[in-house]
Amino acid sequence: MILKKRNITVVTGNRSDYGHLFWILKEIQKSQKLHLQLIATGQHISKNYGETYKEILKDGFKILKKVDLQLSDDSPLSRTQSMGKGLIQFAKVFHSLKSDILLLLGDRYEIFIAAQAAMMANIPIAHIHGGEITQGVIDEAIRHALTKMSHIHFVAAEAYRHRVIQLGESPNFVFLVGAPGLESYKKSPLLSRQEVECKLGLQLRSPLFLVTYHPLTLEDKKERKGIFQLLRALNHFPDAHIIFTQHNSDPRSEIIEESIHRYIRNHSDRCMFFTSLGQSLYGSVLKNSDVLIGNSSSGIIEAPVLKKPTVNIGKRQEGRLKARSIIDCKENETAIVSAIQKALSSDFQSQLKYTQSLYEIKDTSKKMCKILENISLDHILFKKFYDIKSVSSNLIGVP
Numbered sequence: 001m002i003l004k005k006r007n008i009t010v011v012t013g014n015r016s017d018y019g020h021l022f023w024i025l026k027e028i029q030k031s032q033k034l035h036l037q038l039i040a041t042g043q044h045i046s047k048n049y050g051e052t053y054k055e056i057l058k059d060g061f062k063i064l065k066k067v068d069l070q071l072s073d074d075s076p077l078s079r080t081q082s083m084g085k086g087l088i089q090f091a092k093v094f095h096s097l098k099s100d101i102l103l104l105l106g107d108r109y110e111i112f113i114a115a116q117a118a119m120m121a122n123i124p125i126a127h128i129h130g131g132e133i134t135q136g137v138i139d140e141a142i143r144h145a146l147t148k149m150s151h152i153h154f155v156a157a158e159a160y161r162h163r164v165i166q167l168g169e170s171p172n173f174v175f176l177v178g179a180p181g182l183e184s185y186k187k188s189p190l191l192s193r194q195e196v197e198c199k200l201g202l203q204l205r206s207p208l209f210l211v212t213y214h215p216l217t218l219e220d221k222k223e224r225k226g227i228f229q230l231l232r233a234l235n236h237f238p239d240a241h242i243i244f245t246q247h248n249s250d251p252r253s254e255i256i257e258e259s260i261h262r263y264i265r266n267h268s269d270r271c272m273f274f275t276s277l278g279q280s281l282y283g284s285v286l287k288n289s290d291v292l293i294g295n296s297s298s299g300i301i302e303a304p305v306l307k308k309p310t311v312n313i314g315k316r317q318e319g320r321l322k323a324r325s326i327i328d329c330k331e332n333e334t335a336i337v338s339a340i341q342k343a344l345s346s347d348f349q350s351q352l353k354y355t356q357s358l359y360e361i362k363d364t365s366k367k368m369c370k371i372l373e374n375i376s377l378d379h380i381l382f383k384k385f386y387d388i389k390s391v392s393s394n395l396i397g398v399p
Contacts, residue, residue, distance in 0.1 A: 005035040008372055009099040009123070013042030013110030015052045015246075016298075019279040020105055020128070020181030025061060027369035034373055037097055041067040041086065042110035049246060050275035065093050069110065074253045083113050090117035099123045101152070101372060105180075107134075107143035115149045124380050126152035126372065128180065131160030131167075133319025134297075136216050140319075151380045154180075154368055156301075156359045157321055168385040173375075177368055178361025184283055185305050191284035199281055205241040205270070207290040207344060209234070212245045213260075214295055215253050216316055226314060226331045227259045230293070233336035234263075243285060244273045291343040293336075300326060301359050307352045309343035311336065325355040 008028050012018045028036045038061055043049035045068045056063060067089045069082040094102075094117050102118040104111045105128040118125055127150035134140050147153065147167050155161045156179040164174050197204055213230055234242060244260050247253050264271045277285060283302075286292060292299045292310045295317060299310035304323035312322070314331040322328070327348075329339035342348055361367075 003033070005031075005033060006100045006373065007035050007037055007098055008101050008103055009037040009039065009094075009097060009118075010103045011039045011041060011111060011114040012044065012056070012105075013040075013108050014044065014049070015055070015276045015278070017105045017108065017111070018044070018052070018056060019184065019282070020179070021103075022059070022181075022279060023183040023187065023365040024103070024128075024180050024368050027365045028372070029061070031369055031373060034369070036061070037064045037099065038062065039065045039067060039093065039114070041114070042069060042108070045069070046071070048275075052276050055276070055278055064097075067093060069113075079109065083109060086110070086113040087117055090114050091120070094118055094121040094123060100377065101126050103128070103372070104146065104150075105129055107132075107139035107146065109138075109142060112142045112146065115146055119149050122381055124152065124377055125150040126154065128154045128368075129156055129160075131155050131163035133163075134316060135318040136295075136315030137214075151383060152371070152375060154371075159321060165386060166388060168387070170384070170386045173380075175367070175371055176361070178364040179301050179359035180364045180368065182302065182305050182357065182360045183364055184279060185302070188280055188283070190287045191281070193288045196281070196284050196288055199284075200272075202272070204288065205239070207237065207240045208288060209237070209240050209242045209340075210245070210285055210289040210292045211242055212247065212292075212294040212296040212298065213256055213313070214247045214316060215256060216295075216314065227256045229331055229333045230313060230336060231259060231263045232333045233340065234293075236337045237340065238270075240270065242267075242271045243289075244271065245277060245282070246273075246275045291340060293340065301357075304355050305357045305360060307355045309348060309352060311339040311343055313339075321358045323355050323358055325352055 012021055028034045040053040040056060040063045044053040045066055053063060067086060069086040071082040072078045090113055102123050103126045104115060115125055127146050130147040130153050147164055153164050153169055153174040154177045155164055158176060161174050161176045165171050213227055247256050260273060264273055286308060287306050292303045292308055295313050299312055300317050300320050300322060303310045304325050310326045312326050312328050313336060327339045327342055329335040
């Protein structure tokens with residue numbers, strides 16, 4: 001008797017979530033019990049963001065469907081309109097597929113659209129990286145909404161497991177597995193400095209700064225001030241070689257891009273910009289950098305694994321668990337300069353060897369795959385709100 005494989009539909013919206021999903025996609029692909037249905041959307045389809053779906057194809061994955069959100073610009077109006085268009089497209093995709101589980105990662109609006117369509121199609125949702133906090137961005141609300149829309153939860157730390165349960169999810173469906181994106185740093189050999197130079201076609205000087213700065217979606221019109229302060233701070237390190245990577249496609253992100261490109265034109269001898277380095281090359285650049293600067297989750301989750309210092313600017317990552325290698329600073333020139341100087345200091349560098357990742361657990365993707373293979377889907381759509389006993393018992397009899 002041939003057992004029917006369980007269809008696992010996975011949606012990826014940008015280079016970042018694809019990097020985190022890579023090894024679980026590999027595990028699903030080789031599973032005897034699962035069948036991978038991969039959908040690419042969002043930045044993957046955009047020419048402005050490098051059409052990174054091509055990298056997915058190069059990695060040996062088949063993209064079953066591409067959902068173009070038709071985002072004309074980065075304004076809130078355009079984004080909201082694209083969400084409506086995307087919802088219609090995802091509804092059609094899920095109607096045509098026979099999905100047993102939809103697997104989603106993170107908190108981006110592209111993922112939120114897919115979850116809405118799946119919820120209306122009665123497709124169970126498995127969500128990765130729930131329970132986390134990022135108080136400076138709209139992603140915070142999306143992440144918690146996705147938790148309530150999901151039926152299976154893969155969390156990266158015990159504190160996050162507790163928070164998902166606090167949101168009313170049954171502990172029986174909340175699995176502590178770690179951050180799947182960190183497996184790339186263990187399973188894939190990273191390039192040496194010389195190999196990175198060969199790949200990039202340039203010679204890297206020290207100190208080497210890796211910079212990623214995203215918009216603050218909850219603080220209207222603050223992007224210009226924030227990126228201005230960061231670029232002014234970088235002027236204090238004229239000997240530094242600086243690699244900028246592409247920001248997310250969030251509202252007002254064009255302000256950041258224009259400012260960075262203007263800065264690069266004025267410092268072309270030591271600065272460069274990459275739309276997408278790809279998973280392996282990004283990790284290799286990070287490994288060979290002296291400090292990661294900006295407000296990306298990469299500085300919180302990934303840099304500590306390589307024992308690299310992070311200068312974390314502003315509120316975007318406020319609320320996340322942070323390793324000792326992370327230096328928080330305010331979004332002003334003086335604070336950023338001071339934080340970079342601290343990160344480069346011999347005292348701080350000497351302590352980096354003791355850094356421990358707060359998100360790394362062995363065999364993350366294998367554990368996730370086993371759960372996806374074996375978890376019972378009987379009545380899984382009928383979720384019951386889980387009350388924490390110590391709280392709910394105090395509410396008995398309260399009108």
